[in-house]
Amino acid sequence: MIILRTNNHLEGWHHRLNNDLNNVVHPHFYLFIRAIQNDYAYNSAISSCHLANGVLPPRKNLYVNRNARLQNLEERCKQQTLTLDEYQPKR
Incomplete structure (x- = not known):
C-alpha cells in the first residue's frame, strides 16, 4: 500500500480541472458538470490502461x-x- 504524504495528486487534478474550465472562476453549472464528466472519462481511461497492462508507472x-x-x-x-x-x- 502506498501512503501519500503530499497533496501533489490533488494539485494536479485541480490544475487539470481548471484547464478544462478555461480558468473561469465561477463557471456555469452545466459547464462544471461537463468538466466533471470529462475528468471521469479521463480517470476511467487511465484506470483501464493500468488494469489491462497490470503495470503502474514507475516511481522515482x-x-x-x-x-x-x-x-x-x-x-x-x-x-x-x-x-x-x-x-x-x-x-
Whole structure:
C-alpha cells in the first residue's frame, strides 16, 4: 500500500480541472458538470490502461528510498528500538 504524504495528486487534478474550465472562476453549472464528466472519462481511461497492462508507472528512486526509510523508522519506533540520534536527520 502506498501512503501519500503530499497533496501533489490533488494539485494536479485541480490544475487539470481548471484547464478544462478555461480558468473561469465561477463557471456555469452545466459547464462544471461537463468538466466533471470529462475528468471521469479521463480517470476511467487511465484506470483501464493500468488494469489491462497490470503495470503502474514507475516511481522515482528518491521516493521509493524515502518511503522505505520512513517505514523502517516507523517499525523501529513501534518496537521501541529507535534512539533520538538515529531519528534526527544527519547534516
